[in-house]
Amino acid sequence: MEYLDFELPIKELQEQLTKCQAIGEESDVDVTDTCKKIEKKLAESKKEIYGKLTPWQRVQLSRHPSRPYTLDFINNLTQGTFFELHGDRNVKDDKAMVGGLGKIGDQSFMFIGQQKGINTKMRQYRNFGMSNPEGYRKALRLMKMAEKFNIPVVSFVDTPGAYPGLEAEERGQGEAIARNIFEMTRLKVPIIVVIIGEGASGGALGIGVGDKVFMLENTWYSVISPESCSSILWRSWDYKEIAAEALKLTAPDMNKLKLIDGIIKEPLGGAHSDRQFTYKAVEKEILKSFSELKKLSSKKLVEARMDKYLKMGVFKG
Known part of the structure; x- marks a missing residue:
């Protein structure tokens, strides 16, 4: 431990x-x-x-090496029914982004999410959970497939950000993320998003548009990490704790600002301290959300999703 x-x-x-x-x-x-x-x-x-816990301590917990990752959630929720799908049908298969079909009970879902590694070799293999454009295009391909067969989408967000390398930019990183955001707003099937660790920048938004967006209790969701914010403002990482406080990136902050739909409670000590408790809590929220969303027609579903995001940032003086 x-x-x-x-x-x-x-x-x-x-x-x-x-x-x-x-x-x-x-x-x-x-x-x-x-x-x-x-x-x-x-x-x-x-x-x-x-x-x-302070905001910075929650950030630390979200990065705990023992914390369950996307495939841990998927494999536990689907109980052996998960069938992973690969490739963007254009360049390659991005190992930082995983996705495929699986069942929770008798209901099929298209699962998508960023995957980090559990050791040095796996972290390199998964590129530390930082997706290339191919990852976002793979995610979009799977979402479009889900739409074709009327299968709801579940997205697990856990990334320090999209891969910022030169080769990623050359292959259209910004366009890939923007395209995903655009397409997800009008996808005709329910989308349930769960922030299970880090939700950083466009890397998170690229698979983060949903009818219901939840955060685990000890996770964060922001345009920038506390370290990067500190580096830009103070030219040093020493002020990361102050930055974490100012960014309002914790689940309670996001819920108060009405940027998410709810917080999924973690066991005392974090998601890794009692994994089964965490899996059950996430499964319960997914099934509850789907039972509400499946009652809406495709047209109403898309309209409600668009209205939800159009209201963000609007305030009365």
Whole structure:
């Protein structure tokens, strides 16, 4: 188990508890009361630390290496029915963007999302979850396929941004993202978007337009990362915590601004601390949203989606 810097008090108590339990198992000494006291203190410490997380700490949790990624969600939700589809039918198959058909219960969905790696080799293979234009074109191809066969779309967003390399720009990175945003606004099937980790910039927006957009509790969604914002404004990464606060990028901030439709609660300690709890919470929200959206005709669905985004940024003086 890996711990972040603000989680060190929890780590120390967890280690004390493990040692206490080991002593009880290896000797005749009764350490039950001591272990219970440590457990109580551990629970209180978790409640205190996770109950008042700063925006920057939520950003750190969203990047936790043990956090479940897109394929973890898809494979758990579909229970072996997921069939991955590859390629943009133009250049290549982008490994940072995954997608395919799968079922939750008896209902088919087209799943799309950015995939990060769990180790150095896999991170390089997945390009750290940063998609090239081919990834967005693959995503659009799959969404159009879903529309053709009247299958709802579920999009999992988890990216530090679209790949900013020269070759990506040469192949039309900006156009690919803009095209996806345009096409998703008028797609004639329900689109449910879940931010499961990082939701950065156009990289997130390229698969982030939906009838329902949800954020897991410890995720962020913004035009720029706190580090990049700090680098631009102060010429240093040292002010990333201030930037995170100013950007209003957390789930509660986004919900307050009415830029998302809801927050999916995570277990205490983050999505990785109880994966099954997280999977069930996401599945429940997807099925609930779909049950509401399937009642709308294609025309009403598109109109409601467009109205939703047209209202964003409008205010009365």
